[in-house]
Amino acid sequence: MSGGRLDIIGLGPGAADLQCPRATQALHQATDLLGYLPYVQRVQAHPEQCVHASDNREEILRARHALQLAADGRQVAVVSAGDAGVFGMAAAVFEALEQGDLQWRELPIQVHPGISAxxxxxxxxxxxxxxxxxxxxxxxxxxxxxxxxxxxxxxxxxxxxxxxxxxxxxxxxxxxxxxxxxxxxxxxxxxxxxxxxxxxxxxxxxxxxxxxxxxxxxxxxxxxxxxxxxxxxxxxxxxxxxxxxxxxxxxxxx
Amino acid sequence: MSGGRLDIIGLGPGAADLQCPRATQALHQATDLLGYLPYVQRVQAHPEQCVHASDNREEILRARHALQLAADGRQVAVVSAGDAGVFGMAAAVFEALEQGDLQWRELPIQVHPGISAxxxxxxxxxxxxxxxxxxxxxxxxxxxxxxxxxxxxxxxxxxxxxxxxxxxxxxxxxxxxxxxxxxxxxxxxxxxxxxxxxxxxxxxxxxxxxxxxxxxxxxxxxxxxxxxxxxxxxxxxxxxxxxxxxxxxxxxxx
CATH class of the missing domain: 3.30.950.10 (Tetrapyrrole methylase, C-terminal domain)
Known part of the structure; x- marks a missing residue:
């Protein structure tokens, strides 16, 4: 593996002051942001960050894409509204991890909690x-x-x-x-x-x-x-x- | 009422970067901090803040104390670990509010969510x-x-x-x-x-x-x-x- 990592991040319910500093920090360090369009639009991406917005129903495809980008050495952030572990992207990423390339299991992955709805x-x-x-x-x-x-x-x-x-x-x-x-x-x-x-x-x-x-x-x-x-x-x-x-x-x- | 208010604040699970900025801001503005001793000890109180630590079993007494201080014009913050609404102080405050002085119901009260355990x-x-x-x-x-x-x-x-x-x-x-x-x-x-x-x-x-x-x-x-x-x-x-x-x-x- 080539230094890539995957952060799964809960953005909280919407107000900026209900997003945890840990989530903000992880977003800041990402090279690639993935998520459902209205959620990635909430993030103030910097110009050098690649934003990959996708549709609501495409969680598993998005999860695989995120894991592959991380395996390719990118610093990847997958975002969900609220908490990513409550009907958000976290479970989809671990499903994709279990079903996918065995090498993906070596990746550093971290889930950052958020204020759920x-x-x-x-x-x-x-x-x-x-x-x-x-x-x-x-x-x-x-x-x-x-x-x-x-x-x-x-x-x-x-x-x-x-x-x-x-x-x-x-x-x-x-x-x-x-x-x-x-x-x-x-x-x-x-x-x-x-x-x-x-x-x-x-x-x-x-x-x-x-x-x-x-x-x-x-x-x-x-x-x-x-x-x-x-x-x-x-x-x-x-x-x-x-x-x-x-x-x-x-x-x-x- | 004399300008007092009551903020019920979830501190999150413990790590500083898992505390929401909204909670941090509300803590900063308080004149009085109330809570179970190990939780108020987590807050970096400033020297002019009054800290009222109490024992674990005293939720209703603490809630009444907080409401009375707010009715007396203080800016009161009641803290819980995690989220104050999940087995924390929020329900105790509303129980005390319902059972207490009718004038307390005029107080501005706000609950600030936190990352629950x-x-x-x-x-x-x-x-x-x-x-x-x-x-x-x-x-x-x-x-x-x-x-x-x-x-x-x-x-x-x-x-x-x-x-x-x-x-x-x-x-x-x-x-x-x-x-x-x-x-x-x-x-x-x-x-x-x-x-x-x-x-x-x-x-x-x-x-x-x-x-x-x-x-x-x-x-x-x-x-x-x-x-x-x-x-x-x-x-x-x-x-x-x-x-x-x-x-x-x-x-x-x-």
């Missing part, structure tokens, strides 16, 4: 993750819908707060409505539901509603949907919005 | 959270042990990767062993189990083993225990350690 949303709302929680992607591109339903039903029965990534898209229009219907069979109608879009960015939007009133049209591709538990509380804020928190203690009534 | 551990290991996951505290100080068992069993049946916080302590010596026994009834013996201690700090330690071989003595109070799924993979690293990742796709066999 779920943590940014939680901080914006107060403390909705104040107790046990789970993080589930509603995208059935890579897993059967039956697996997702199975997971959501168990999570509801377990009393976990749920962060739902990838709730809706043009090609997946009905899944979120179906999930709300499933949740209504397991949870009280009054459970808080939060639609949090583009948190920490200029077009940030937050809606706090209830499971009974939640509508799939209130989400888009950039929304994270948070489902509380029967114990999650809402408090009015001075600005008219709501604080949402889940108490640390749990009754024994499950 | 689970994200730091995942990045250190590769991509163990590459699919759906949950985060569960094994401490039965604030919830009955039956609730914890119920949640762990559902999470295992759901096929979620599990991050177990607060796995063991002097006053809770048997809970982790009991959890391993429960998990062995639901998951294959070969499922990867990771003991990750003090990640990003000088005394960091990582052990990758299997559910069959995992022993509770391999954890201490500063360890996060990660339980993979039947699909989680281990790959050898150039340094002899292991990469651990959970593939993005799931078979339909549940």
């Amino acid at each position: 779920v943590l940014a949303v939680a901080a914006r709302l107060g403390a909705p993750l104040g107790n046990d929680f789970c993080v589930i992607s509603l995208s059935d591109n890579l897993k059967p819908w039956t697996v997702i339903e199975h997971r959501v039903a168990h999570a509801a029965q377990a009393g976990l707060v749920m962060a739902l990534y990838n709730p809706i898209s043009q090609s997946r229009p009905w899944q979120l409505g179906s999930t709300f219907a499933l949740l209504r069979r397991h949870l009280p109608a009054s459970v808080p539901v939060i639609f949090a879009r583009a948190i920490s960015r200029e077009d940030e939007a937050v809606l706090v509603t209830s499971l009974q009133d939640a509508q799939p049209e209130q989400a888009d591709m950039r929304t994270l949907v948070l489902i509380g538990t029967a114990e999650t509380r809402c408090l009015e804020r001075p600005d008219g919005g709501a604080w949402v928190y889940t108490p640390r203690s749990v009754g024994g009534g499950l | 689970v994200l730091a551990v995942a990045a250190r290991l590769g991509a163990p959270l590459g699919n759906d996951f949950c985060v569960i505290s094994l401490s039965d100080n604030l919830k009955p042990w039956t609730v914890i068992e119920h949640r762990v069993a559902h999470a295992a049946q759901a096929g979620l990767v599990m991050a177990l916080y607060n796995p063991i302590s002097q006053s809770r010596p048997w809970q982790l062993g009991s959890t391993f026994a429960l998990l062995r009834r639901h998951l294959p013996a070969s499922v990867p189990v990771i003991f990750a201690r003090a990640i990003s700090r000088e005394d960091e330690a990582v052990l990758v083993t299997s559910l069959q071989d995992a022993q509770p003595e391999q954890a201490d109070m500063r360890t996060l225990v990660l339980i993979g799924t039947a699909e989680t993979r281990c790959l050898e690293r150039p340094d002899g350690g292991a990469w651990v990742y959970t593939p993005r796709s799931v078979g339909g066999g549940l």
